[in-house]
Amino acid sequence: AQKVTQAQTEISVVEKEDVTLDCVYETRDTTYYLFWYKQPPSGELVFLIRRNSFDEQNEISGRYSWNFQKSTSSFNFTITASQVVDSAVYFCAVAGGTSYGKLTFGQGTILTVHP
Amino acid sequence: DTAVSQTPKYLVTQMGNDKSIKCEQNLGHDTMYWYKQDSKKFLKIMFSYNNKELIINETVPNRFSPKSPDKAHLNLHINSLELGDSAVYFCASSQGRLAVTDTQYFGPGTRLTVL
Numbered sequence: 001a002q003k004v005t006q007a008q009t010e011i012s013v014v015e016k017e018d019v020t021l022d023c024v025y026e027t028r029d030t031t032y033y034l035f036w037y038k039q040p041p042s043g044e045l046v047f048l049i050r051r052n053s054f055d056e057q058n059e060i061s062g063r064y065s066w067n068f069q070k071s072t073s074s075f076n077f078t079i080t081a082s083q084v085v086d087s088a089v090y091f092c093a094v095a096g097g098t099s100y101g102k103l104t105f106g107q108g109t110i111l112t113v114h115p
Numbered sequence: 116d117t118a119v120s121q122t123p124k125y126l127v128t129q130m131g132n133d134k135s136i137k138c139e140q141n142l143g144h145d146t147m148y149w150y151k152q153d154s155k156k157f158l159k160i161m162f163s164y165n166n167k168e169l170i171i172n173e174t175v176p177n178r179f180s181p182k183s184p185d186k187a188h189l190n191l192h193i194n195s196l197e198l199g200d201s202a203v204y205f206c207a208s209s210q211g212r213l214a215v216t217d218t219q220y221f222g223p224g225t226r227l228t229v230l
Contacts (some may be wrong), residue, residue, distance in 0.1 A: 033216045046223035089156055096218045100170050101146055101209055105158040
């Protein structure tokens, strides 16, 4: 069984603030993959990152960074110097190595960045 | 060029009708999926196909029938539509040889409204 918990339902920040979106996952697989997707107001789902369970290095991509902590089963996402265009619903997801690609999503965090 | 496309984007229909949603991907991927996003934004997998073979079949009413004429297409047919079927349906694809968890790329979604 797989499960993802995104405890923050909604976050509201002012532009240029840093914001961290939390993600806690559960899976019985020893090999698994973690993902973040962004869903802007236009509705499409945009892939942000994929990370496998053997790679605990943090990743930075521009203003985005991800912190993977296997010990706490967390895969948190930080946006530095947030912008209005970052306003979206962000989904964390897990796929166990034996799940044949079945993505299990968290309930999503609605991020609103105010000018 | 759109990587994963869905038609139609919006679908409004009466209860009891039968409707289809089409999905096509031009990425050369082997695996395609259908997800349902409910009114609370919760995303859940419905089906996946790998090279035209059904791999994942979640607990979905048998009024829903996926059909994959070739590996670039995965259509979703819904019989006897009910009010509870109203949702956004997303198609996705991944490179995915079987049992490999590759990144899934999503289509723009089809908003189905059942009146």
